Amino acid sequence: MAYYTSTTRSELEAYNTLVVNGEGYDGVYTTDWATIVEHPNGSDYAILKHDSYTAELTEEETLGSEWFPQNDIE
Amino acid sequence: MKKAQFFYLLRRGFFAGGGGEWSTLVNAFKTRVIADGGTLESESCIRDDVKYLIQNPEPVPTPAFTGLLNDYSGAAAAYSLRLLDNTYTGDAIVVRRASDNTTQAIGFVNNELDTTSLESFCSGTDGFVTTWYDQSGNGNDAANVTAVTQPKIVSSGSTILENGKAAIEFNVNWLTTSYPLPSVFSAFNVAKTNFANTFETIIGSELTFNDWIWHLFRSSKFQLRPDSGSYYSGATLNAQKYLINSIYNGDLNAYIDGNSYISQSSVALPSPSGNLQIGTTQSNVSYSFNGILQEIILYDSDQSTNRAGIETNINDHYSIY
Numbered sequence: 526m527a528y529y530t531s532t533t534r535s536e537l538e539a540y541n542t543l544v545v546n547g548e549g550y551d552g553v554y555t556t557d558w559a560t561i562v563e564h565p566n567g568s569d570y571a572i573l574k575h576d577s578y579t580a581e582l583t584e585e586e587t588l589g590s591e592w593f594p595q596n597d598i599e
Numbered sequence: 600m601k602k603a604q605f606f607y608l609l610r611r612g613f614f615a616g617g618g619g620e621w622s623t624l625v626n627a628f629k630t631r632v633i634a635d636g637g638t639l640e641s642e643s644c645i646r647d648d649v650k651y652l653i654q655n656p657e658p659v660p661t662p663a664f665t666g667l668l669n670d671y672s673g674a675a676a677a678y679s680l681r682l683l684d685n686t687y688t689g690d691a692i693v694v695r696r697a698s699d700n701t702t703q704a705i706g707f708v709n710n711e712l713d714t715t716s717l718e719s720f721c722s723g724t725d726g727f728v729t730t731w732y733d734q735s736g737n738g739n740d741a742a743n744v745t746a747v748t749q750p751k752i753v754s755s756g757s758t759i760l761e762n763g764k765a766a767i768e769f770n771v772n773w774l775t776t777s778y779p780l781p782s783v784f785s786a787f788n789v790a791k792t793n794f795a796n797t798f799e800t801i802i803g804s805e806l807t808f809n810d811w812i813w814h815l816f817r818s819s820k821f822q823l824r825p826d827s828g829s830y831y832s833g834a835t836l837n838a839q840k841y842l843i844n845s846i847y848n849g850d851l852n853a854y855i856d857g858n859s860y861i862s863q864s865s866v867a868l869p870s871p872s873g874n875l876q877i878g879t880t881q882s883n884v885s886y887s888f889n890g891i892l893q894e895i896i897l898y899d900s901d902q903s904t905n906r907a908g909i910e911t912n913i914n915d916h917y918s919i920y
Contacts, residue, residue: 548746554693554702554729556744560882573747593885595798598808598827 527574528562529582536582537561537572544575565594628652664710667896667912668734675899676739676778676875680765681916682710683734683896693730694752696721702729712765714758726753728767731774731877741774741877748772750878750892759891761791761840762918766891773800773878773887780804780811780871781899783848787909789917791840792816792890799888801843802895803880806873812847812866813880823853825866833860840891842910842919848901856920857910893917 531537544558559573571588631652668674668684677683680691690704691712703720706713717726727749733739743749750772752759759768792799799816808827815822816836823845824830831851844854845861847868853861877895878888894913902909914920 548700550700550746551695551702554742554744555695555700555746555749557746559747560745593883595885598798598824599830 526587528571528585528588529574529580530569530571530585530588531582532568532570534561534563534570536580537570540572540578540580540582543580544578547578548575562588562592564592666710667909670912671902671905671909673898673900674735674896675737675781675784676733676776676897677735677895678731678733678741678877679894679896680712680767681894682707684736687734687736689732689734691732692728692752693732694720694726695729695746695749696724696726696753698724700746712758714765717753717758717765718756721753721756723756724753725751725755728752728774731767733776733778737778739776739778739875741776741875743772743774748882748884750774761891761893764893764917766791766893768891769878769888770795771884771887771889773876773882775805775882776875776877778875778897780873780875781897782868782871783899783901785846785898785900785902785906786814786844787894787896787913788814788843788892789840789894789913789919790843790888790890790892792838792888794819794838795889796885796887798886799890800876800879800886801888801892802897803876803886804871804873805876805881807881809869810873811871812845812851812868814843814845815880815886821853821855821860823851823861825851825868831861831863831866840893840917840919842913842917844906844910846901846903846906848903852903854906854910857907857914 529537529540541558550556558575562571571592574584664685666683666685668677690706693702693704694717695702705717729742729749731741751768759766786802788801790801794816801814803813804810813824819835820832821836821843822830822832841855846852849865851861851863851866880886
């Protein structure tokens with residue numbers, strides 16, 4: 526699954542809106558394409574790329590595990 | 600027996616004398632003939648009446664349906680793809696189809712998910728669950744408004760099945776409820792994991808690890824975690840469907856397929872404050888479930904005395920063990 530990344534959250538929110546409008550979600554049972562992922566560093570963001578919609582954003586093939594830290598759980 | 604012999608015996612009251620089913624049938628037949636203005640002396644009349652009776656049989660009463668929640672009431676939240684309560688008149692799920700993203704509510708037929716309507720709506724495409732309705736009557740529906748994390752129930756036009764029963768497939772997907780987690784509970788889950796992820800949450804808190812007792816598969820075992828630092832577990836499990844019951848009343852017990860799996864006395868539970876999530880905790884993809892779920896029933900009470908009965912009801916339906 527490819528992701529778009531940015532240091533500007535609003536750019537990814539705009540991408541989400543692009544997909545929502547393009548896909549015609551009903552706005553009741555489905556309101557968003559994907560949730561924006563915030564990097565633990567607090568300054569990087571990512572959103573899952575939809576196969577049918579492109580944007581002038583940095584594309585990553587996948588997100589490293591550092592994006593999804595797990596608590597120190599046995 | 601020849602027809603003439605039958606009528607002779609009928610006129611002589613042969614069948615009516617001994618009681619039992621024949622007597623009942625013949626007396627009912629006579630009553631119908633007389634009520635229709637016929638006479639037993641007329642063969643043609645009897646023939647017409649027999650024809651009428653065959654074409655208009657008395658309706659056979661259908662045994663009243665009794666659901667799990669009729670027998671074991673008081674659930675706080677109940678999610679299933681079968682009807683659990685004969686007084687519940689709502690739908691089972693709302694489905695979004697991938698082809699055009701329209702949605703449709705799907706109910707029950709013969710107390711099972713209406714897969715005919717489901718597959719008609721999702722013909723040739725995938726279907727995703729946006730809402731899994733709570734059948735307890737408490738309105739604690741489970742939902743997900745984000746497309747990419749909605750679990751799947753139809754794949755290329757076919758209902759996803761597990762052992763012949765409709766199932767919801769989770770793969771980095773989840774549903775969030777409005778149900779505030781209880782401090783005493785009994786939970787019954789029908790789940791099959793693929794052990795594909797490190798942490799496979801069945802049910803957990805929307806907020807933090809320390810908010811409730813986290814139910815998950817981990818390292819080929821089922822675990823109950825009252826916080827991120829401690830857990831209780833049992834024997835190694837397989838990638839197959841299980842009926843998992845957990846009961847917390849100060850002591851913490853878990854049963855898998857009716858057998859004791861975890862038994863721990865005096866387990867501390869912080870005051871829960873979050874809502875129940877199905878398939879993840881904290882909406883975190885790293886803790887999301889990979890497998891299928893068919894039923895989750897949660898009581899905010901100790902159901903130890905009803906446990907065996909509830910498990911039998913579930914197992915009778917899903918044939919788990």
